[in-house]
Amino acid sequence: MSTRSGRRAAASVLAVAVIQVVAFAITTAIWVGSTIFAGGACAPRCDWSGADLAGVVYYRVAVVMFVCTAAAARFARRTEKDLTWVPLVLICSYEFAQRNTEDLYRHWDLIVADEAHRLRSYWKGNAKIADAVATVMSSASKSLLLTATPLQNRLEELFGLVSVFEPDFFHSIEGFKERYVDRPDDYGNDDLAMRISHVAKRTLRRDAQKYIRFTERMPMTFGFMPSPDEQALYSMVNAYLQRPVL
The missing domain is CATH 1.10.287 (Helix Hairpins)
Known part of the structure; x- marks a missing residue:
């Protein structure tokens, strides 16, 4: 450091x-x-x-x-060593974690990653943000990823999400692709769902409707121009969040 x-x-x-x-x-x-x-x-x-x-x-x-x-x-x-016994609660963006990976690589009791679908490209090996988050998570006792859209186009994205916090869960991307992408008829989705159930909890909207009353969504578009005071506040908050040091 x-x-x-x-x-x-x-x-x-x-x-x-x-x-x-x-x-x-x-x-x-x-x-x-x-x-x-x-x-x-x-x-x-x-x-x-x-x-x-x-x-x-x-x-x-x-x-x-x-x-x-x-x-x-x-x-x-x-x-020049951080003392990990100092209590710390930190809320930051993925970009902040990428810029300060070295400083954030310390013991954490719990790391929660919201909008975790941003990390699903980790399987490609060149995703800088996902790689930084995975490095920080490797020092945590517990990790929790939250996302409403875990997959978009490719099954490999599921491999990427799981590998962020458990890099050895599927052993390798080559083995994952051979088992579930190239030869899906040999094992099928049931086998993959069973394995994922050990580390993932999937809740559908219809499941949550049993105990949550969702407000009916009515999308509407309005034009908006911030006032000078609001623009000044935005600039100050933006400058604060983009500081080069913690």
């Missing part, structure tokens, strides 16, 4: 440190306030020895916590 990546890793840890400082300040204020009120209620008969001991332990633990966080930030900056 680049030095810039190391700086971002350190910044992530320092952000955690800031949160710790804020939490520490709030906790201290509550503790001091409650102690003062307690003192007013029981003085001069209060026995503060237990409270003093608790205070010493509390402050020592806080100091150790801050020192460890600072050391982790220094380690992240010097080694």
Whole structure:
């Protein structure tokens, strides 16, 4: 990773440190306030020895916590390695994943890919976006692909979608084509459907209508021109999403 990546890793840890400082300040204020009120209620008969001991332990633990966080930030900056224990929820586009594959290649508990039919050309071997997403997904504990149009023209697209998150499921594109494309009469669609059922859940619209009332769709076309403020907001959001760094 680049030095810039190391700086971002350190910044992530320092952000955690800031949160710790804020939490520490709030906790201290509550503790001091409650102690003062307690003192007013029981003085001069209060026995503060237990409270003093608790205070010493509390402050020592806080100091150790801050020192460890600072050391982790220094380690992240010097080694240029992201610290995967830092909690992170990231929502991004496929294009963003393609531009930042190296930085996104870390442990993820879950990766959800919406509009996943954009990845079905992965089987061709030259789909840059699908290849980038597959690389990032290889570091995830769990992956979920969502799409309403898994196939368009070729059965190989199904191979591509599955291979994004489970590259060895069908072993190879050559074996897949020989089994299901070139010689479909030997095995048939039933065999393919059975295999896919282990990794895919297909829900048809008529199935969902049993418990969802779909609004009747009435497509209409209207002309629209954004106001100057809306155009300015669009430009700022577009510039923000196209930043070269995370």
